[in-house]
Each structure stands twice: as C-alpha cells, then as structure tokens.
Amino acid sequence: MIAMDGLTTRQQWILRHIQDRGFATIEAMAEEINVSAQTVRRELIELEGRNYLIRFHGGAGLRQDLFRIGYAQKISTSLEGKQRIATVVADMIPPGASVYLDVGSTVECVARALGKHSSLHVVTPSAAVAMIFSTHPQIDTFVTGGSLRGANGALVGIHAIRTLASFHFDFAVSSFGGFDPEGQPTDFDPEKIALRQAAFDNASRRIGMADATKFDKTALRRMLGGHQLTDLIVDAEPPAHIAAALAQAGGRLVVAAAEQPLAASASMSKRQISEN
Incomplete structure (x- = not known):
C-alpha cells in the first residue's frame, strides 16, 4: 500500500x-x-x-510496476527475439519522426530501444509505453486517453480512436496475435484492433512485428482492415504462406537473425520480398 x-x-x-x-x-x-x-x-x-x-x-x-503476474510472464516470453525485433524497428525510425506505438510487450521493447533517439514525437494508447518514456524528456509523448483495459495498460474506446484520427504518423508500429491460413495478421481484441486500424489510416509506413511463437497461431479476426503492412519484422524465417501474403501486398520482410548481436541491426538479414 x-x-x-x-x-x-x-x-x-x-x-x-x-x-x-x-x-x-x-x-x-x-x-x-x-x-x-x-x-x-x-x-x-x-x-x-x-x-x-x-x-x-x-x-x-x-511510479511502480503496472503489470499483473500474468502479463509479466508474457513479457518474458521470447524476450531475446522481441529485443532483436525492437532494435531493427528503432533503427528504421529517424530522429524527429512522428510515431504511433501500439500496446503489447513487443512494442514496449521498441519503446525502450527508441530511448537512444535525440528527438521523437510519440502518440500511444499504452500507459506502459508512456511510463517507459517518462525518463526520456527528449521524446515528446502524447497519451490518447480512453478507457483502461487489461494488464498491459491499453487505453481503448471511441475517445482514443477520435484522438488518433487527428494525427498523421510517419510510422505506425504494432504487434499482433497470430496469422490466418492466408498469411494475414490477426489479433484477439476488437477494441485494440480498432485502435491499430485508426492509426494505420493516418500512417505513411505501417510496421508489423511478430516473434516466431506467433507464426502458428490464429487469433479472432484480421487486424489490418483496408491497409497492408509496409514492413514485417520477425525474429526467424516465417512460413511460406506468411511470406507470400506479404510479398503479394508489396511489403518488406526483415528477419532479425539470432546469430547477430542486438546492437548490430545494420548487418541483420533483410529480404525485399516484393522484388522477387
């Protein structure tokens, strides 16, 4: 207490x-x-x-831990892979960019990796992401507001969606729960999906992230709506149907290879699938 x-x-x-x-x-x-x-x-x-x-x-x-034990366990799952993914994403985002950061443990890894940037303008519906940036005054952080939902500190609802509609983002960054049989990203929570779609509506680049544990999972519904990912960052080579769906949409696949050190993202394996 x-x-x-x-x-x-x-x-x-x-x-x-x-x-x-x-x-x-x-x-x-x-x-x-x-x-x-x-x-x-x-x-x-x-x-x-x-x-x-x-x-x-x-x-x-x-100023204390926001997470219940179950969410803390989720954060620790595939942590090394998530950190490699986060390093790649952070290196894609230049100083001064406007960035939407979604909710979830992988996105929180991205927030930590972005702490090295000299300046950023971040909008997020994640209380956890906002807490991470609280010690980085060079990063201008705007929290959408809305109704708090779940141990990961997600703010959801019409207020959050309307807030996102007033922004334009250079980058929108999100993870998701799995893939459907056609290789499309899926997730579980319709309210959180609505937030991502609102952010993607106003983003020049739409970056999706998935560690290898998501490749064989299928969540409730498709995540993207009328938009496609411009980039998919993963920690291992994905199955053929996922790679094919991304290639058909003209997206770029980036594999953060396990054998590379976290700081050496420039040398990580990259494939421009759309050119094949």
Whole structure:
C-alpha cells in the first residue's frame, strides 16, 4: 500500500484511483469526482512533486510496476527475439519522426530501444509505453486517453480512436496475435484492433512485428482492415504462406537473425520480398 499521510482526501482518492488502474486520464477523474480538469491537473502536479506518480499528456501513472503476474510472464516470453525485433524497428525510425506505438510487450521493447533517439514525437494508447518514456524528456509523448483495459495498460474506446484520427504518423508500429491460413495478421481484441486500424489510416509506413511463437497461431479476426503492412519484422524465417501474403501486398520482410548481436541491426538479414 502507498503511504498517504499528509495528503488531502481528494489526493488520496486520486492515488487510489490510479493505483487500481495503473494509469488514469485527467478527463475521467474530473468527471468522476465532479471537479474541473484544471483542479485534477493541479493535484497531479502536487503529487508528482512528492514522487507519488508521473504525469503525462492527459493523465498520470504510478511510479511502480503496472503489470499483473500474468502479463509479466508474457513479457518474458521470447524476450531475446522481441529485443532483436525492437532494435531493427528503432533503427528504421529517424530522429524527429512522428510515431504511433501500439500496446503489447513487443512494442514496449521498441519503446525502450527508441530511448537512444535525440528527438521523437510519440502518440500511444499504452500507459506502459508512456511510463517507459517518462525518463526520456527528449521524446515528446502524447497519451490518447480512453478507457483502461487489461494488464498491459491499453487505453481503448471511441475517445482514443477520435484522438488518433487527428494525427498523421510517419510510422505506425504494432504487434499482433497470430496469422490466418492466408498469411494475414490477426489479433484477439476488437477494441485494440480498432485502435491499430485508426492509426494505420493516418500512417505513411505501417510496421508489423511478430516473434516466431506467433507464426502458428490464429487469433479472432484480421487486424489490418483496408491497409497492408509496409514492413514485417520477425525474429526467424516465417512460413511460406506468411511470406507470400506479404510479398503479394508489396511489403518488406526483415528477419532479425539470432546469430547477430542486438546492437548490430545494420548487418541483420533483410529480404525485399516484393522484388522477387
């Protein structure tokens, strides 16, 4: 439990509210306790100054682990492969770019890899991603807001979708749950899929990521809607039907080879499938 000695009743409520959810938006808290957004913002500034939480655009999160045990186990699955994938993706994104980062453990690896950049403009519906960037002031981070869903700190719903519609991204980066028999990316949660589609609608490059454990899984529904991936980053050679589907769409396959060191992404195996 967090020690709350010396805090006002309102400040205690805010901390408990954020503790229960991991992350909360100013708008939602102001509506729930019937005060102005500016009042909540002042309380968050005070609480941040006393090291209880970290503020972001539109909300705040605790300075402690956001994840339940089950999600922590998910993060550790195929971690080396995810880190190789993340290194490749981070090297694809130049300083100053505008980037949508989705939710999920692989995307969080990308966020950590992007910490070396001198400047970026990041928009994310992930409270976990925002927490990673909290120690990187050179990266301008905007959190979409929305309803918190799941242990990975995803913010979903119409508010988040409308927010994404107001941006244009140089890069949209997302992982997914599996592939269908035709080699198309699929995922499980319709609300999170809707976020990705909204971001892809406004992105010049659409980067998908999948570690090898996803190759033989099929999730609930296709992820991309009317868009196709411009790049697919994987940690091993994918099955033929996945490679063929990407080639047909004109996408680029990049394999982050296991034998290469993480920092040597420039020498990793790359294949421009669309040219075959």
